[in-house]
Amino acid sequence: MAAEAIDANIRGIKIERKEYHKGRPAPEELKRKEKIPRSKMPKLKQDKRKGFDEVELGLDENTVKKEVERCLNCAICCECFQCDKVCEPNAIAHDLDDKILEFDVGAIVVATGFDLYSPDKLKEYGYGSIPDVITSLQFERLLSASGPTTGDVKRISDGKVPKRVVFIQCAGSRDKENHLEYCSKICCMYTAKHALLYKHRVPDGEPIIFYIDVRTAGKGYEEFYNRVTDEGTIYIRGKVSKVYQDNGRIIVLGADTLSGKQVEVEADMVVLALGMVPKQESEDLVRRLKIQCDANEFLTEAHPKLRPVESQTAGIFLAGAAQGPKDIPEVVAQASGAASKAIAILTQKEITFEPTIAGVDEDLCSGCSICVGVCPYNARELDKEKMIVKVIESLCQGCGSCSAACPSGAAQQRNLIDRQIEEMVVTALGEK
Ligand code: SF4
Ligand code: SF4
Ligand code: SF4
Known part of the structure; x- marks a missing residue:
């Protein structure tokens, strides 16, 4: 309002x-x-x-x-x-009601964001059963001046300042068998930041980070990592297998893959560096917009190198972690690219399309409508009088689904019908 x-x-x-x-x-x-x-x-x-x-x-x-x-x-x-x-400009209207607004738009930028991987799925790390095992986001809140402790790092169980905090990187990520297969990209750096801030708040505290690799691919990231280690954070290369309580003490059990030994670390607090997953609430929107998703349910770009901010559907662009894990500078760059692409469409007088859109051979079409059902872009409709299908050219993306589904061969890609392809093959092979 x-x-x-x-x-x-x-x-x-x-x-x-x-x-x-x-x-x-x-x-x-x-x-x-x-x-x-x-x-x-x-x-x-x-x-x-x-x-x-x-x-x-x-x-x-x-x-x-x-x-x-x-x-x-x-x-x-x-x-x-x-x-x-x-209010001098008289901009307040108390009598406006909530409304659902509908707009005709020429472009859409989908930036639905991400969720953190659910810590409830990481039972081996004691989340939910050990009060001082918390997530990275909860630790971020503890560090925040507007958080529940006004920025003081305190244990949840007894309010004491933790003297040793163990951070577990790749919590849920890079574990094809049990959790997420992919690297979540941001957790190495936010864990380094958390460790440094903890050290600043608790100078006699001991931050220990368990890691598989430290991925510092970004401007100034390697230098930041060096600063974190220089200021006293201990990095242990290895995967944590279990976090448990023994007589009120929290024990982190893991393997140090550099020394080849099993390590057992007593901790006052454990922080899980959770990975990123696609936003669950965006599923319905994504389905309605007919945007394709990859195996991990992140939105798929039209081409990973040449069209990284475009979806397969013309006029729909992607921005942010909805497309895959990425950090803030990358999100800002991608969002700027998506906005520029959208503006480029809106400022054109005419839109040009690829010539390889679908066509219909009216002599062969039986009007069975199989192709109407398979078209992911609603670009085909049945002419009920003539009982043949028409293509809505402005919607067709030339995906070829209709050609593959048509039982009579009536649905073909324009300028690329079967006979033309055969001729091209024959010519390429030099056969007569
Ligand atoms: S960014 Fe680092 S902590 Fe996060 S999944 Fe990748 S390697 Fe693991
Ligand atoms: S599937 Fe083929 S025959 Fe059936 S309506 Fe579509 S174009 Fe016509
Ligand atoms: S090629 Fe066929 S299935 Fe694909 S968008 Fe065009 S009409 Fe629809």
């Missing part, structure tokens, strides 16, 4: 205002209304409050409905309209 009002103000559009208090109960009527007490918020029991779990458990659906019905719609608690008095 506010955005719409600001936009209208910038464009110089006058917003029609309704009468604000229309439909509100009169003061006498309000006095007669029965006072219903507020519903009680269920809370986590005192003895269960150890980790990052919310203390307030939230209301169930029925209770929420009852709470909503308690509202008298009297506008005493809100809509005092003081903001109207101070």
Whole structure:
């Protein structure tokens, strides 16, 4: 609502205002209304409050409905309209309702982001059962001045400052058999940052990082890694097999692959450097936009080298970690590329397409509509009068699915029908 009002103000559009208090109960009527007490918020029991779990458990659906019905719609608690008095450009409109807006657009940039790999799948590292085993994002919150400890690094279990923190890199990544096959690209560097910040907050603390490789491919990254090791972080090359508790102590069991020995490290806190996975909530959007995904469900670009910000569908561009793990500078560069590509389309008077789009041999087409069902871009439709299929040329991407599916050979790529391909092969082989 506010955005719409600001936009209208910038464009110089006058917003029609309704009468604000229309439909509100009169003061006498309000006095007669029965006072219903507020519903009680269920809370986590005192003895269960150890980790990052919310203390307030939230209301169930029925209770929420009852709470909503308690509202008298009297506008005493809100809509005092003081903001109207101070807003000089008169950009505030209290009477705008929520709306679903539909736009005709010429280009779409899909930047749906990522989720962290679920630590619940890493039972061997004790997440969920050992309170001081936390995720990298939770550690980031501990370091933050606006976080739950206002930037002090403290254990979740007892509030003490941890004197030894073990960071486990590749938590969930690069493990084809059990978890994710790919490298998540960002966790080497954010772990190095976490270790350095921890060392700054707790100068007598001991950060230890278990790693498979340290991947520092980025401008200044190797120098940063050197600084982290110079300032006292210990790197142990090896994979952690287990994190467990023994008499209240946290034990990290792993292998040092450089010395070839098994190592057992006692830790006050363990931080899991979780990998990146595609955003789960974006599945529906991706399906509706008909964007192809790779084996790991990241969005697939049209060509990894020549068209890295374009999807297979013309006019739909990709940006950010929705396409694959990447860090902030890479995301910014890719998003700028996607925006430039979108602007290039919007500023053209005419759009040019590849010539190899689909066609229909009307003499052969039986109107069976098999090709209509297989076309991923909705570029084919049945002419019910003539009972033949037509191609919507502006939508066809020349993918060839219809040609492969057509039982009668009526669906063919234009300028590339079977007979032409045969002729090309014969010519190339020098046969008559
Ligand atoms: S970026 Fe580093 S920590 Fe993350 S998966 Fe790759 S190698 Fe492992
Ligand atoms: S599959 Fe072939 S025959 Fe059937 S409607 Fe499509 S073009 Fe015509
Ligand atoms: S080639 Fe066929 S299946 Fe592919 S987009 Fe064009 S009409 Fe649809």
